[in-house]
Amino acid sequence: MNKNKLTLSQLEQYLSKAAWILKGPVDASDFKVYIFPLLFFKRISDVYDEEYNLALSESDGDIEYASLPEFHRFEVPEDCHWKNVRETTTNVGLAIEKALRGIEQVNQEFLYGIFGDAQWSNKNKLSDKLLIDLIEHFSQYNLGNENVNPDMLGNAYEYLIKHFADLTNKKAGEFYTPRSVVHLLGLILDPHEGQSIYDPACGTGGMLLECVDHLKHNKEDYRTLKLFGQEKNLTSSSIARMNMFLHGIEDFQIFRGDTLRNPAFFEADGLKTFDCVIANPPFSLKEWGAENWANDPFGRNIAGVPPKGNGDMAWVQHMIKSMNSTGRMTVVLPHGALFRKGAEGKIRKKLLEDDLLEAVIGLGANIFYGTQLAACVLVFKQNKDSSKKEQVLFIDASDQIRVGRAQNFLEPAHVNQIFDWYSQNKDVENYVKVASMSDIEENDFNLNIPLYIEKIIEDNLPSVEDALSDLKLSWNESLKAEKKFKKILKEFI
Structure with missing residues (x-):
């Protein structure tokens, strides 16, 4: 996993590529149903890890202390972390569903129903291979606060919303x-x-x-x-x-x-x-x-x-x-x-x-x-x-x-x-x-x-006299051109 600070351009490309992975089995108008929840799930998991490691270092490695809810913006229950889903190779959709519902349940005040109602376990649309590819793609980068500040992630999220709007007009x-x-x-x-x-x-x-x-x-x-x-x-x-x-x-x-x-x-x-x-x-x-x-x-x-x-x-x-x-x-x-x-x-x-x-x-x-x-x-x-x-x-x-x-x-x-x-x-x-x-x-x-607002149309039309003069000039020019054309034509007959 890349732990270097991400640029906005990298983040935008990273999110766009996720849509390409879904292309085919999933209609473009449904991309947002799957990609936004996965992005949020990854962000929650990575921020949780950051908070956990910070509490762990402050407590000389006390695991129980580092797991306390007060040290975390959102709780991530056991077996509902991104890494648990990443380790799954069969029934991946079911593992995603379980993780998302688990996170919603322990954070009911803020996250109840936030991941929507996507049918992750529908294998006709989302095969295990496709979901593994998608999870691996999202796993490339760490989306914790140290790598991606909220403003940048928010801007990339807005970019993705516009990107999907462009795709589905x-x-x-x-x-x-x-x-x-x-x-x-x-x-x-x-x-x-x-x-x-x-x-x-x-x-x-x-x-x-x-x-x-x-x-x-x-x-x-x-x-x-x-x-x-x-x-x-x-x-x-x-x-x-x-x-x-x-x-x-x-x-x-x-x-x-x-x-x-x-x-x-x-x-x-x-x-x-x-x-x-x-x-x-x-x-x-x-x-x-x-x-x-x-x-x-x-x-x-x-x-x-x-x-x-x-x-x-x-x-x-x-x-x-x-x-x-x-x-x-x-x-x-x-x-x-x-x-x-x-x-x-x-x-x-x-x-x-x-x-x-x-x-x-x-x-x-x-x-x-x-x-x-x-x-x-x-x-x-x-x-x-x-x-x-x-x-x-x-x-x-x-x-x-x-x-x-x-x-x-x-x-x-x-x-x-x-x-x-x-x-x-x-x-x-x-x-x-x-x-x-x-x-x-x-x-x-x-x-x-x-x-209330009448448009003043400026017509730059010539006067009748000027128009007649231009017409006469054009007529004479056309007569000269016709004469020249006939002369050239005679040479070929």
């Missing part, structure tokens, strides 16, 4: 938001020390970790943040929890569950509220639980019942209800949420009348996985600054992209430009408009961005 939208979009939301949200952050559709935890990075970048103590997330998908919610631990984050709560039907976080008088709420919820969710919304027991029906076949405005209302008295939120939605009529139109009207909406930002097309549609970012605040009351900032950032072959990209320069427009909060021809509430009322509370 269409399905990736369920668990992965492009990090440039996440960074934009983090800049706008601007979390600070001691604040609580909540993502009701947290996927693999990228938005919560962006808030951590935001504090690190501003040289604030990120360990004072309180992170909360809920995610319906079992694999994604497990990965989110592993992601937090691998980044060295301790103070977080991530629960699996259907946020709109059964929200996970409560206080004595109802839903728990937070300083910052951030999300990229599933677009236009069909079966979202409309039947319970009219008499929602959690008091989230603050502006009306969204359509049965579209949950966009249910997410918005849930998030608004989850803001505390000084709370703020950023949410990614499809453009349709800005202008659809009927029930959604009434909800929009109520939210605008309550003066909760601060900004509408239209993003470029085809920057999200699995959809070519353009999306928008809505910014809400429980208490808008006095200078921003009774108005909404509209930003048309549809051309702030780098066009790619299969997908477009929001680059750092684009993110900075959009955030600059947001921060300045003033009109910019073709791009930004500060609209008054009366402007919005005139448009029947329709928030479609072109209603």
Whole structure:
């Protein structure tokens, strides 16, 4: 086993190679189901060994002392260590299952259910040979703290999440938001020390970790943040929890569950509220639980019942209800949420009348996985600054992209430009408009961005006279060319 310090590049290559070992029997969309738990299992085992050896040296070789739970971040029971699995040559999947369940059981408070529900013992998909190859591959490096610090491991983990998103494109939208979009939301949200952050559709935890990075970048103590997330998908919610631990984050709560039907976080008088709420919820969710919304027991029906076949405005209302008295939120939605009529139109009207909406930002097309549609970012605040009351900032950032072959990209320069427009909060021809509430009322509370930002198209067309002059010139040139062609042709006849 290599015990030298790993570089990020080595770590990324090491993780990518693990996916190649699975390729064939396992569909690319399922790679994450197997690779993330194995990586976390290896990390836990190697860190346990480090802690054990340190306690052993401090106690003059007292094995019983070095095994005490208080010296270990996570306990690893007998026969559930990585080396036990590595020594297994038959029924390897069963040995992995036993080890993962054993670790979950002795660390129930933190790790219950964290390894997901992968069918490790399914030999049709995962033969002993394949699993031995995978275990041997992961065994190349020691993933303890001395070799890999949490930041680097966390970054490599994020790389792997993106790598799998690239491999599975269409399905990736369920668990992965492009990090440039996440960074934009983090800049706008601007979390600070001691604040609580909540993502009701947290996927693999990228938005919560962006808030951590935001504090690190501003040289604030990120360990004072309180992170909360809920995610319906079992694999994604497990990965989110592993992601937090691998980044060295301790103070977080991530629960699996259907946020709109059964929200996970409560206080004595109802839903728990937070300083910052951030999300990229599933677009236009069909079966979202409309039947319970009219008499929602959690008091989230603050502006009306969204359509049965579209949950966009249910997410918005849930998030608004989850803001505390000084709370703020950023949410990614499809453009349709800005202008659809009927029930959604009434909800929009109520939210605008309550003066909760601060900004509408239209993003470029085809920057999200699995959809070519353009999306928008809505910014809400429980208490808008006095200078921003009774108005909404509209930003048309549809051309702030780098066009790619299969997908477009929001680059750092684009993110900075959009955030600059947001921060300045003033009109910019073709791009930004500060609209008054009366402007919005005139448009029947329709928030479609072109209603507020008219693009000035500069046509560089010539005048009629110039066009006729050019045509005459071209005609004469073509006559000369024809004459020359006929002359040459005669020589060959």
